[in-house]
Amino acid sequence: MVNCGLLTVKNEPVPLKSIEVVLQVQGHVATVSSTLQYTNEENSPLEAMFVFPIPAEAALCRFSVKIADQEIVGKLQEKDKAKEEYDDAITSGDQAILLEESQESEDVFKLSVGSLPAGQSAAVTFVYITELSVQADHSLRFCLPAVLNPRYSPPGTDSGVVSEITSSANIPYSLSFTANVSSPNPIVKVESKCALEPLVFLNADHTMAKVSLCADHKFDRDVELYLYYKNAHQPTAIVEAGVSKPGTLMGDPVVMLSLYPEFPEAIMSTMSSCGEFVFVMDRSGSMGCAMHNGPGAQLRFESARDTLLLLLKSLPMGCYFNIYGFGSNYKSFFPKSVKYTQKTMDKAVKRVNEIEANMGGTKILGPLKHIYKKQCIPNHPRQLFIFTDGEVGNTKEVLSLVKDNATSHRCFTFGIGEGASTALITGMARNGCGHAQFITGSDRMQPKVMQSLRYALHPAVDDISEVWTVPAGMSTIRLSQPLNVLFQGQRALIYAQLNGESQSSSEGTVTVKYHLAGQEVSNTLSFSLKPAENTGLSIHRLAARSLIRSLEQEWQTEIGNREALKARVVELSVESGVTSLHTAFIAVHKGSGEAVKGPLLQRRVPTPGRMYLSAAMPVLCGASAPKASGGQPSLLLGCFRKPKKSKVRGGLGMPKKRESKDHLLQLISLQKASGCWDMDSALAQVFGRTEEEVVEHTPVQVEKRVWATVLALIWLHGFKMNDQVEWQFVAIKATAWIHDQKVANLSECVRVGNALLGCQVKEEALGL
Structure with missing residues (x-):
């Protein structure tokens, strides 16, 4: 096994001294501030490049560096200009830090720290805003990712930053984590799989509270919080006032609508026995890793295998199904989907019990292309269930393919284990009109997968439209992508800009109409036009993030109008302060003015065997992947191990x-x-x-x-x-x-x- 973590000349890790994370939650929205304190203890100037994850749907909106007593706030610029300024600064002997989004995946960022003098300390702070996801028990989930798994890139492609991950044996730094929670409704409780200090309520009606991680927390797993509010599972609307020139996105009020559609009981009580169910199982080497670091943890592929067998037992008679396994290549159980009978089920169960995580890399594009080319079965809508730990480097190419085939294929995704790419898992489900689930820690996969099967067996919603009613003198501009999917009890978010001024009414409404099993259904939500207080432009920035992503998708598929789309993205990004594919944060601190001679030392911040790092804990990029035993690039980069063989018994094949x-x-x-x-x-x-x-x-x-x-x-x-x-x-x-x-x-x-x-x-x- 090759230890591919680059250390200092003294064989010591670059000292990242401490990490401080402060979480501010307002209802369904979280603002995360992460501060890294580090020191260059070498005798030469140091250039470090770090890779870190944030949720794919988050808006990264602030970046600053404090060196000695001086704080330099990063400014957003067009990316090429920012890189040019960075290179000029470090060549001139100045200190510069560049923060940019990965070209391959929108949930990965690279931080370049240039020319930090010997003995110098610095604190880097960045802030992002994200929507909290709603769980089946109506709690709101926040996750601070501690893991960024290496993303497998097909041979011959430019792997970029997402595959340049390294590892080492120790985490020599500490983590401080505090969450301040406020809600319009009383806070019932806050739970976590990590040890927490007691929840402290800050007012009598329990709408404000504070909670912290215990001081001895070892940051070797995701930090997940589950927030429980009274009456959280109900439609809400928040209007946020603008702060600049009226008529612009940041100058006009913006409304965020959270809808929870309720479908007619008569329709929801019926289940379809039709459908073609295609199960796509990741069998790459990384699926042989444990679900978590605790005792008795199942391997990822074992948990996925048990769940796949449960799905096979739960399918209705009369449907069709097939199973694909993929890694560096792919295989299907049947040449084409077969009718669900006792004979075909028995054959599939036998083969599922025999599968292992032994197929090399994570090339998901091949099996998807193969499936999409297969002719669909009349009156049996095709639904994909994709199980993966989400470690691919060509995320955007995969998402584009899924979107192109969404009219005939619905896509349900399951991110397995810590570090699964949120961009890949949520992106495939969103582009494929399906639903995404993440299974981490000691979570049981089966309940979450059964929830998705229930969605798949219920009639699909189509012809979704919105009707807005606002007072005379006002109009609405939609900022989020049109809704393409609705599920019973699942939150749907809509962002809109409110243009103009109202002279009379202080209330607006939005009605969402759609067809379900041949019936027209509508849900209406009324909202006050009075702006909420103390929202800190979080709604505007999330709305800007949504609009920027829509324009970036257009830019990737457009041929003749790319420059205009790119210019609009850059304009929105700079105006809102939210990063994009075409912009980057740059911060420069004037140094000695002496030009740097010769190449700068490049160092990596080490992480333990499973690439542990947080949205506040970066790891330096730059090493090529070692080869696994089969000759394919190992996904684990330093922690590759052969999957344990489990003794299979009859039935679901558990050890x-x-x-x-x-x-x-x-x-x-x-x-x-x-x-x-x-x-x-x-x-x-x-x-x-x-x-x-x-x-x-x-x-x-x-x-x-x-x-x-x-x-x-x-x-x-x-x-x-x-x-x-x-x-x-x-x-x-x-x-x-x-x-x-x-x-x-x-x-x-x-x-x-x-x-x-x-x-x-x-x-x-x-x-x-």
Whole structure:
């Protein structure tokens, strides 16, 4: 194994001394301020280049450097001009720092620190604003990423900054993290997988609070906060006043609408049995890494494999499916999608149990192109489920391909493990009219994937439009991209600029109309035009970020109007103070004035074995990737390890050491494609009984499979109600199968089954 972390001439890491992160949350919006304190302890001037992640949807809006007692605030410029100024500064003996977005992925930034004199200390601060994502339990999630995984770039491409990641053994710096939370609704609680100091409420109505990480926190994993507000899951609107010339984006008020569509119950209670489900599984080397650093962690591909088998058991009869594995190349289980039957399901389950993370790099473009070229099956809409740890270097090319095929392919994505690219995972789902999920730490993947399957089986929303009503003298200018997807209970965001002045009414409305299962549905939200207080232009900057991204996408696909689009992006970026693909922050501190002779030393800030770093913790770029054992560039760059081989048992293929914990997955693994269970010893073992005991209690004139299936339903409702989201489709299939059997004495089956299993489940609860 090659240690590819560049150290100092004394074989010591470049000393990043400390990291301080302050989080300001206002409702659904977070402002993150990160400060890096570091020192050049070498005897020569130092140039360092760092790579760090921020969420793809965030707006990076401030950058400053404090050297000694002087603070220099970075200014946004057109990128080529900023780079030229940076080069001129360090050549002249000045200190300069350049902050730019990666060309390959919008969630990765590079920080170049030029000509820091020997013995000099500096503090670099940058600020970004981001929307908090809504979770299934209505909490709001904030994540400070501690991991930036190396992104695999296909051979022959310009890998750029996203693949130039290195590692070392130690993290010699400390982290301080504090969150200040305010909300229009009372704050119920704040939770985290990391140890927190007690939550402190700052006012009597609990709308303001403060919380910090415990002082001994080791920054070797993502810092995730889950914020719980009262009545958070409801439509809201925030209007923010402008601060400059009226008629411009930053001069006019901007409104942010958070919509939570509620679909008619009659439509949502029906499930489609049609569809072509294509499961795309990342089998690259990095999928052999653990889900987290704690004890008993599953490997990424093991968790994805278990989930894939659960999906296979949950599909409705009559649909079609196929499974692809990809790494440096790709393979499909079937030449084309096959009808879902007991035979095809059994064949797929057997092959899924045999897969490993042994296919090299992460070339996702190939299988996607292959799938998109396949002819779709009439009346069976194609839906892609993509499982990956998100480590690719050609993100924008992938997103463009997904967008081009969105009319015929819906795309659901699952980012596995810490460090998955938010740009790739959320971008594929957004461009593919689907939904994105992230599975980190000790999260169970199954509930999140089942939620996406529920979205896939419900009718798709189409023909989405908006109707705005504002007072006379005012008009609206849409700043965010048009909505292309809506899901039940999932937040949809809209940004709009309010132009002109109102002479009368102080209220506006927006009505979102769409078609769902042939019916026209509409949701209306009224909002006050009175600006909110103390928002700090966060809404304007998020809106600017949304508009800039739309224009950048146009620029990438446009042929004849690229210069005009680029000029507009630069103009918006400089006006709003939000970075873009075509701009960069530059800060220059006048130094000795003596020209630098010879090349500057280049150093990397080391991170531990899994490339740990934060949005405040950069790692220097610049090394080429070592080769893994198969001759392909290793994704792990210094922590490559061969995936552990797990002893596979029947069913869902978990290692034997987990068998006792997974009775639910064991039960699901035994279900037939039609929805029933056979009576055998494996099923009885799940119930904690022998096969003889279970058979002995079979009610009179009840067929064994009916008895087994009723018992399985009772067991699920009696012992696994907390996991219902995982087995809901399994139960739906089982209930439908029992109905088809026309069983005369179901009530007696339920009574005896309850007695046998020690449950008190009512017949109506089983849907029978």
